[in-house]
Amino acid sequence: MSDPNFPLQGETVIFTGSTEPAEAMERVEELGGKAVYLPLIETAIRQSELPDFSAYEWLIFTSRNSAEAFCLLHAPVDSKIAAVGEKTAEVLEQNGYSVSFMPSIYSADRFIEEFPQVVGEARCLFIKGSLAKNTIASMAMPVDEWVIYETTLNIENAKKLTAMKNAVVLFASPSAVSAYREAGGDWQEIKVAAIGHVTQNAILQNDGHVDFIPEKYTILDALNEIVKGS
Numbered sequence: 001m002s003d004p005n006f007p008l009q010g011e012t013v014i015f016t017g018s019t020e021p022a023e024a025m026e027r028v029e030e031l032g033g034k035a036v037y038l039p040l041i042e043t044a045i046r047q048s049e050l051p052d053f054s055a056y057e058w059l060i061f062t063s064r065n066s067a068e069a070f071c072l073l074h075a076p077v078d079s080k081i082a083a084v085g086e087k088t089a090e091v092l093e094q095n096g097y098s099v100s101f102m103p104s105i106y107s108a109d110r111f112i113e114e115f116p117q118v119v120g121e122a123r124c125l126f127i128k129g130s131l132a133k134n135t136i137a138s139m140a141m142p143v144d145e146w147v148i149y150e151t152t153l154n155i156e157n158a159k160k161l162t163a164m165k166n167a168v169v170l171f172a173s174p175s176a177v178s179a180y181r182e183a184g185g186d187w188q189e190i191k192v193a194a195i196g197h198v199t200q201n202a203i204l205q206n207d208g209h210v211d212f213i214p215e216k217y218t219i220l221d222a223l224n225e226i227v228k229g230s
Contacts, residue, residue, distance in 0.1 A: 008226070040157055062108055070148060109198065111136065128148065168191040170222055
């Protein structure tokens with residue numbers, strides 16, 4: 001019988017996002033497990049001319065990476081800000097920006113359902129990474145896009161992951177799924193956690209399986225689901 005105080009004893013949880021989730025990794029260790037950080041994607045700020053932010057009523061961020069890159073600019077803006085996800089909003093607010101809109105579920109799909117109903121025909125700028133999908137730009141309202149950072153797949157780390165078995169692997173984006181599959185990952189002898197239904201769909205479309213998906217799309221909530229299933 002497992003120790004209820006250490007429900008992850010004997011478990012290895014592998015985090016694959018571009019930012020090391022220190023809080024979640026510490027929690028894994030506290031619960032008796034082994035936390036491994038193996039990023040499958042890398043980001044680098046793109047050097048490009050800044051847009052005229054004053055031309056937009058709203059700036060839209062759907063990832064922590066885009067928020068962090070934007071905050072490095074220290075750009076004064078009068079635009080309202082929309083953010084998808086607690087961590088995205090947290091980065092912006094910690095840097096002095098006020099977030100005026102967040103969707104009820106932290107996904108671009110839910111964002112495009114709720115955002116137009118709130119703001120009408122406002123002109124928007126979507127600040128994004130190079131591999132971001134065009135979901136936001138598909139809204140029936142004026143949306144321009146600005147690529148603030150480049151995303152690349154870390155195939156070397158993905159190859160390391162394909163050799164790791166008997167672990168729980170947490171995927172937070174379709175890009176991480178792409179890296180794993182490109183490296184030959186076959187989903188065998190691992191449990192899979194997905195953050196968000198878009199990532200879940202990417203896994204299923206690549207012949208994978210999803211054992212854990214949190215109702216709220218955050219890393220800590222995904223970890224809670226892993227604990228429940230241990």
